[in-house]
Amino acid sequence: WMLVLVEWSIWFTVMLAAYEIGGPEAAGISAGLTQLPAIFLGPVAAAASDRIPRSRILPFMFLATGAVSAALALLLYSGAPLPTVVVAASMLTLCVAVVRPLHYSSLPALTANAKSLSWANSVSGLGFSLSAFLGPILAGLATVADGLWAVAAGAFVLMLVGGALCVHLPLPSMTNDGESIPSPIRQTINGLRLLRADRPLLVLVCLSGLGPLALATLEIIGITWAAEVLGDDAAGQGLVAGAPGFGAMLGAVLGAALAYRRRLAPVLVAALLAGGLMLLPLMGVSVLVAALIALAFFGLWERISRLATERLMQRSASSATLIEMFAVIESVYLIAYLVGSIGSPFIVLAIGPSKAYLVVGLVIIVVAALSLRVLRDLDRRALALEPPLPPVTTPHRVGWHGHRHGGGAHWVLHRRLRRPD
Known part of the structure; x- marks a missing residue:
């Protein structure tokens, strides 16, 4: 959860810095550019990390993220140009793209059975949701109090603590002694080939990006909506941006029930449909409380859908290819954030932030309904x-x-x- 707190707070900080300079267009493009290195290098770096014992690579990656956070704090404090800040933030996103697949592919090795694995996924989701909720809010408050640099300075401290906590974790390496180990690029290519030959699994991986796509879009829409409709400052914008994370905390708790579900496809599709429906009323809302409630419920259903996706992937993919599958999913997440961040400003400029909520909700509903049949095959x-x-x-x-x-x-x-049962 520390990693996600840093990820969301830095991402929101970059958007705030860009919004002050060039409005929603600059905010969306800057947020999208921070994802580019992780999209192209994330799967290769994650596969390469699997060649190192995870008890070593996890603390190292936390410390590397902390070093990037410290550099970003210095850049923001000294008033560096926005492109330099975006480059530093993109390096932080790349570090996160390496750690997240390691986390989810390590959970099966640290749990005793399927139910404990689902509980571990739910607890991780709860921590991630709490961080996604608090990240924008704390970033907004820190920006109002001390400036943008304070957010990155706090991220540096959190990454030092996270690295220390990972030192003694009993995490095995997924490679086998005496066997030839394919190169990281070959591992990534193998993962993509497996997906190409497995249509249901490919649909699941693509569908995993639907939630991040919506969240990235809602970040830009929320910042613009809060500024134009409510006239709020960075603190109010952070509250709107973090509202889905609040609902996602409850979704992570409810997601523990997935441990007792044998069929996950109906849960996944129903959660996506419910999340899309939550966004439709926002077209006519101009009251902060009503918007926060609707966005929180969207976050609840989005978290349940993501937990169902992760659990279904862990059931369907073999242990030998799990790290590759989650590395590809990480890239799908980042591509979704990129598309949502860059595309959302144009939607906002074309139809306004209120109607943009309607478009996002309808896209989620249509895609979820079309994927049900294929996901049922994967479930079986x-x-x-x-x-x-x-x-x-x-x-x-x-x-x-x-x-x-x-x-x-x-x-x-x-x-x-x-x-x-």
């Missing part, structure tokens, strides 16, 4: 790959039952058993 395949249920051992009910023998009667204890 994932169920076929799951191990069989354990023997019957779970007590269902214990009670007493009477029997008559001759002229007397006695009672015996009986137990009815059921298979665990």
